[in-house]
Amino acid sequence: MDSQNLTLVVDGLSKLYWTKSRTPGGGIQPISFTLEPGTFFTLLGPSGCGKTTTLRCLAGLEHPDVGRLSLGGTTFFDGEAGDHVPLNKRNIGMVFQSYAIWPHMTVFENVAFPLRVRKELKLSGEEIRQMVTQALTTVGLAGYESRSATQLSGGQQQRVALARAIVRKPGLLLLDEPLSNLDARLRDEMRNELKRLQKQIGITTIYVTHDQVEALEMSDVIAVINAGQVEQMGSPRDVYDRPANAFVANFMGATNFLSARLSADQPADSRGTVALDTGETLDVWFPHAVRRTDRIAVSMRPDVIRLAAAGSDNPEGGNRLTGTVVSSGFMGNIERYSVKVGDEIIQVHQAPDAHFDSGSRVDLLFRPERTLGLLENRAEVVGAAA
Numbered sequence: 001m002d003s004q005n006l007t008l009v010v011d012g013l014s015k016l017y018w019t020k021s022r023t024p025g026g027g028i029q030p031i032s033f034t035l036e037p038g039t040f041f042t043l044l045g046p047s048g049c050g051k052t053t054t055l056r057c058l059a060g061l062e063h064p065d066v067g068r069l070s071l072g073g074t075t076f077f078d079g080e081a082g083d084h085v086p087l088n089k090r091n092i093g094m095v096f097q098s099y100a101i102w103p104h105m106t107v108f109e110n111v112a113f114p115l116r117v118r119k120e121l122k123l124s125g126e127e128i129r130q131m132v133t134q135a136l137t138t139v140g141l142a143g144y145e146s147r148s149a150t151q152l153s154g155g156q157q158q159r160v161a162l163a164r165a166i167v168r169k170p171g172l173l174l175l176d177e178p179l180s181n182l183d184a185r186l187r188d189e190m191r192n193e194l195k196r197l198q199k200q201i202g203i204t205t206i207y208v209t210h211d212q213v214e215a216l217e218m219s220d221v222i223a224v225i226n227a228g229q230v231e232q233m234g235s236p237r238d239v240y241d242r243p244a245n246a247f248v249a250n251f252m253g254a255t256n257f258l259s260a261r262l263s264a265d266q267p268a269d270s271r272g273t274v275a276l277d278t279g280e281t282l283d284v285w286f287p288h289a290v291r292r293t294d295r296i297a298v299s300m301r302p303d304v305i306r307l308a309a310a311g312s313d314n315p316e317g318g319n320r321l322t323g324t325v326v327s328s329g330f331m332g333n334i335e336r337y338s339v340k341v342g343d344e345i346i347q348v349h350q351a352p353d354a355h356f357d358s359g360s361r362v363d364l365l366f367r368p369e370r371t372l373g374l375l376e377n378r379a380e381v382v383g384a385a386a
């Protein structure tokens with residue numbers, strides 16, 4: 001099934017909701033991005049950050065306040081010119097969390113529905129049959145045409161929803177947490193399956209999720225959103241390895257933070273020294289520029305720290321903090337430690353080769369290039385990393 005190779009341009013699109021007392025009550029601040037055909041783009045962020053609002057604006061279910069939106073050169077929305085193409089004229093495929101397979105219809109009729117309701121397409125019965133068969137083959141459900149939708153498993157129902165979304169060969173596919181109703185194992189399987197299908201069809205896709213693992217695994221580009229604002233847009237590696245700030249670092253996976261101060265401005269991609277509140281100094285990497293006056297959050301992921309008995313030799317050099325093991329837990333492939341350093345508890349994950357009992361004095365050793373100096377910004381808003 002061929003995609004239509006259309007470039008999506010979103011330029012300063014915004015939609016704010018207002019409370020009765022005329023204060024902002026959610027929505028999305030101006031967002032801009034251009035997607036090359038075939039891109040898998042994910043809107044990632046905590047509940048209520050504005051992901052669904054953005055998707056609804058793209059679909060035409062919501063009227064944005066300002067901005068422009070076009071697909072393959074066709075304008076769908078232009079706030080200044082007053083253009084707003086309605087949902088049914090945009091040829092966009094959608095799958096939502098509650099994928100709403102109609103239980104009284106067969107699989108065939110479910111998938112044929114979007115073709116039948118658009119009388120202006122003037123499709124013959126044979127054309128509809130061919131298009132439905134092609135969509136069902138694409139999602140691996142050829143031969144299921146006459147089954148009742150209720151006789152299918154959750155994963156199969158999800159595929160029917162996907163077949164229904166792509167049967168009209170849309171120019172854009174919008175997926176709003178489509179896997180969240182599936183159990184963990186199936187969700188994992190469907191994640192791979194969905195990504196494979198998306199690449200096979202080659203359709204530009206916008207995916208909404210609050211699950212960072214899902215976003216990392218599936219996306220070409222991720223937009224991390226917090227309270228209606230895009231904090232960072234980039235490849236999975238970019239947002240994970242070079243987070244724009246403490247919010248992004250924390251949202252993309254478990255990490256430790258230590259508050260620190262700078263003695264000089266730091267350009268992007270530089271190495272420098274920070275002073276911790278305890279007076280100790282650390283050698284850190286700054287993926288993005290920060291000013292001397294900024295509050296800095298030093299971020300070290302639990303798996304970049306190595307524990308050694310306090311006072312051990314450290315021929316590799318790098319950062320060293322000393323603390324006391326508070327607790328440990330054997331998790332099979334790793335051992336998880338909580339170590340008290342000053343007033344802070346630092347989490348460490350390491351291979352269970354050596355074991356340190358609670359109460360042991362240990363050194364925490366970590367390399368400067370894995371010790372990130374980030375803008376502290378709104379780290380307190382986070383809630384995802386476990």
Ligand SMILES: Nc1ncnc2c1ncn2[C@@H]1O[C@H](COP(=O)(O)OP(=O)(O)OP(=O)(O)O)[C@@H](O)[C@H]1O
Binds near residue numbers: 052
């Ligand atoms: N129709 C509406 N009227 C007023 N406020 C709204 C409306 N729709 C959404 N909001 C508010 O806008 C904010 C963003 O909502 P949105 O549904 O886009 O978030 P989300 O990131 O998709 O969240 P979730 O992951 O929980 O679905 C929320 O604070 C929400 O309460």
